[in-house]
Amino acid sequence: MNEKILEIQNLTVRFGGFTAINNLNFSLEQGELRVVIGPNGAGKTTFMDAITGKTKPTEGQVFFKGKNLRPYAEYEISRMGIGRKFQTPRVYQKLTPRENLELSGARKKNVWESLTASSSTAERRTVVGLLETIGLAVKADIPAELLSHGEKQRLEIGMLVAQSPDLLLVDEPVAGLTDEETEKVGDLLLTLAESHSIMVIEHDMEFVRQIARQVTVLHQGSVLCEGTMDEVQNNPKVIEVYLGSEEAHAA
Amino acid sequence: MTVETVDGVVGALPGLNTRQRKKALVREAAIALGIALVLMFIIPAILTGLGQGIRVNQLGRFLALAIAALGIDLIWGFTGLLSLGHGIFFALGGYALAMHLQLQDGQIPEFFSLYGVSELPGFWQPFRSLPFTLIAVVIAPAVVAAAIGYLVFRNRIRGVYFSILTQAALIVFFNFFNGQQKLINGTNGLKTDTSTFFGLQVSDPRIQTTFYAFSILFLLGGYFLCRWLTSGRIGRVLVAIRDDEPRVRFSGYNPTGYKVFVFAVSAALAGVAGALYTVQSGIITPKAMDVAFSIEMVIWVALGGRGTLVGAILGTLIVNFARTLLSEKFPEFWLFFQGALFLIVVTVLPMGILGWLRTDGINWLRSLSGREKLITYPSLETDPDVEYERKNLGDSESDG
Ligand SMILES: Nc1ncnc2c1ncn2[C@@H]1O[C@H](COP(=O)(O)OP(=O)(O)OP(=O)(O)O)[C@@H](O)[C@H]1O
Numbered sequence: 001m002n003e004k005i006l007e008i009q010n011l012t013v014r015f016g017g018f019t020a021i022n023n024l025n026f027s028l029e030q031g032e033l034r035v036v037i038g039p040n041g042a043g044k045t046t047f048m049d050a051i052t053g054k055t056k057p058t059e060g061q062v063f064f065k066g067k068n069l070r071p072y073a074e075y076e077i078s079r080m081g082i083g084r085k086f087q088t089p090r091v092y093q094k095l096t097p098r099e100n101l102e103l104s105g106a107r108k109k110n111v112w113e114s115l116t117a118s119s120s121t122a123e124r125r126t127v128v129g130l131l132e133t134i135g136l137a138v139k140a141d142i143p144a145e146l147l148s149h150g151e152k153q154r155l156e157i158g159m160l161v162a163q164s165p166d167l168l169l170v171d172e173p174v175a176g177l178t179d180e181e182t183e184k185v186g187d188l189l190l191t192l193a194e195s196h197s198i199m200v201i202e203h204d205m206e207f208v209r210q211i212a213r214q215v216t217v218l219h220q221g222s223v224l225c226e227g228t229m230d231e232v233q234n235n236p237k238v239i240e241v242y243l244g245s246e247e248a249h250a251a
Numbered sequence: 252m253t254v255e256t257v258d259g260v261v262g263a264l265p266g267l268n269t270r271q272r273k274k275a276l277v278r279e280a281a282i283a284l285g286i287a288l289v290l291m292f293i294i295p296a297i298l299t300g301l302g303q304g305i306r307v308n309q310l311g312r313f314l315a316l317a318i319a320a321l322g323i324d325l326i327w328g329f330t331g332l333l334s335l336g337h338g339i340f341f342a343l344g345g346y347a348l349a350m351h352l353q354l355q356d357g358q359i360p361e362f363f364s365l366y367g368v369s370e371l372p373g374f375w376q377p378f379r380s381l382p383f384t385l386i387a388v389v390i391a392p393a394v395v396a397a398a399i400g401y402l403v404f405r406n407r408i409r410g411v412y413f414s415i416l417t418q419a420a421l422i423v424f425f426n427f428f429n430g431q432q433k434l435i436n437g438t439n440g441l442k443t444d445t446s447t448f449f450g451l452q453v454s455d456p457r458i459q460t461t462f463y464a465f466s467i468l469f470l471l472g473g474y475f476l477c478r479w480l481t482s483g484r485i486g487r488v489l490v491a492i493r494d495d496e497p498r499v500r501f502s503g504y505n506p507t508g509y510k511v512f513v514f515a516v517s518a519a520l521a522g523v524a525g526a527l528y529t530v531q532s533g534i535i536t537p538k539a540m541d542v543a544f545s546i547e548m549v550i551w552v553a554l555g556g557r558g559t560l561v562g563a564i565l566g567t568l569i570v571n572f573a574r575t576l577l578s579e580k581f582p583e584f585w586l587f588f589q590g591a592l593f594l595i596v597v598t599v600l601p602m603g604i605l606g607w608l609r610t611d612g613i614n615w616l617r618s619l620s621g622r623e624k625l626i627t628y629p630s631l632e633t634d635p636d637v638e639y640e641r642k643n644l645g646d647s648e649s650d651g
């Protein structure tokens with residue numbers, strides 16, 4: 001039987017009186033690529049925050065490979081094998097892409113280990129390979145702050161991969177990218193999907209069509225519906241709250 | 252076109268192979284050692300020859316202060332922790348050594364009789380031992396810093412709140428030391444110059460020369476310790492914490508451990524500085540925990556250049572000699588001058604003297620001498636995209 005890599009039960013997240021996630025149930029199969037869509041403020045980013053430990057659930061549980069994540073801190077959850085890319089690219093600006101990747105990919109992350117650690121040949125080779133994959137080989141040794149927006153997006157995805165997580169949470173990977181770059185990132189994610197479970201949040205419908213198999217629609221902090229792209233697009237509720245507003249003619 | 256790299260623009264040398272890196276390291280070590288030898292043997296001779304023998308003692312004290320500045324640079328320049336309470340650690344180091352010296356003649360220190368204390372307080376006892384004292388100079392500040400740091404960092408107190416807390420801790424320590432006459436002579440502090448040490452009075456030139464030499468040695472050691480820390484993997488993590496601490500957690504690192512560690516190392520450096528400074532100035536009092544003094548340490552680093560280490564040392568020497576010379580000539584002007592200095596640094600040289608030298612300064616100097624502009628990022632020069640942009644979008648500078 002295929003064990004679920006991620007299982008979320010009755011998740012509720014409140015900020016003061018405001019309910020950002022409302023009694024949400026969700027699950028992701030091992031090896032699945034899932035796209036989560038939903039209008040602005042639907043709670044998509046908050047959903048990722050709750051999984052990665054950035055925000056503790058007000059109610060409900062998050063299970064990763066059968067383990068309840070509630071007691072763990074962000075860094076522990078990350079080490080268990082959940083990698084996360086943020087909505088606005090967050091790379092370490094003063095470090096070079098190479099250093100960014102080395103840092104993310106290090107197997108040993110305690111203070112004492114970092115004191116004496118130097119990258120093994122294998123680790124360094126992995127980094128070189130990754131730099132090729134994300135197309136940053138020529139800019140490997142300049143500070144990341146000098147990279148373009150698109151390059152930072154790719155670098156951050158590279159950092160995710162370097163961590164070799166089992167589950168990748170990717171928040172709006174193509175926001176602000178050109179069509180060409182968008183397609184590159186799409187291909188990259190599809191390649192990664194062969195060996196990882198991935199959850200992608202995206203607004204760009206072209207892009208969603210390119211990569212999506214299963215789509216989950218969030219609305220006001222709960223799952224509105226789930227299914228293939230076609231099913232979702234033809235769901236009247238979805239058309240009303242989301243696609244209707246932006247993509248009425250395309251649907 | 253000639254392509255050269257600028258040493259240490261982003262810490263380590265980018266894109267150099269290990270052999271070149273080793274060579275650069277050997278060169279750096281040789282230069283540092285050379286400077287240390289000059290400081291140790293040549294400068295004192297010159298100063299004494301010029302009838303400025305008193306400056307040697309000043310230089311020794313300022314070199315000791317520079318050790319503390321290195322620690323500030325480590326936590327502020329590299330890790331983004333602005334401590335305004337390093338006076339605590341400086342004083343702890345100073346007091347530890349002063350207590351040992353006060354116990355040299357076998358009797359209990361004189362001042363105790365003033366307050367009717369006839370028996371040595373228990374916590375003084377272990378300071379009879381020199382090895383214990385030397386360890387305490389390093390460990391006591393480190394432990395206090397680690398304890399404060401753990402509480403603060405674990406609760407994710409950052410930025411300005413951290414700075415305010417360190418300042419509050421400083422005031423607590425100041426008031427404690429200032430008020431405890433029966434334990435450590437309160438506001439009068441502990442004198443060291445009349446004590447004997449290895450059979451000589453501490454103020455004896457031979458002893459003072461030894462302390463001068465130790466200041467240089469510890470500064471050298473401190474410099475290489477910080478260099479080693481900041482150029483390895485841990486240094487990368489520290490910079491990452493400085494630039495985006497929340498993100499670091501999602502890369503699988505726990506920033507708390509790193510910050511506690513580096514704060515403790517920095518405190519230990521301040522402790523060593525305090526001990527060496529105390530024996531060369533002859534006294535340690537709670538004034539070492541004045542708010543102003545701890546802020547001054549930060550100014551030294553800001554002036555010299557954050558995140559450069561060498562800048563921390565330079566800044567310390569410049570500010571302190573400027574103060575000494577100015578306050579000899581125009582005692583009332585120093586405070587204004589110091590304020591102005593700080594304003595200038597913040598507005599004109601935000602990255603300090605060394606930060607400026609390493610970016611714009613180097614090109615400015617080269618253009619003065621009519622040489623070609625240095626290219627900071629050789630890999631960009633060979634990038635076809637950059638080449639294209641340059642041709643088509645006009646000649647833009649390769650760096651800011
Ligand atoms: N820390 C917080 N405190 C208070 N409210 C918050 C907090 N974080 C998020 N919210 C609110 O929760 C709601 C959901 O936010 P979230 O960022 O999850 O939306 P989103 O679906 O990612 O939107 P977008 O598509 O614009 O990225 C928003 O109304 C937001 O204002």
Ligand SMILES: [Mg+2]
Pocket residue numbers: 044045046087171
């Ligand atoms: Mg969002």
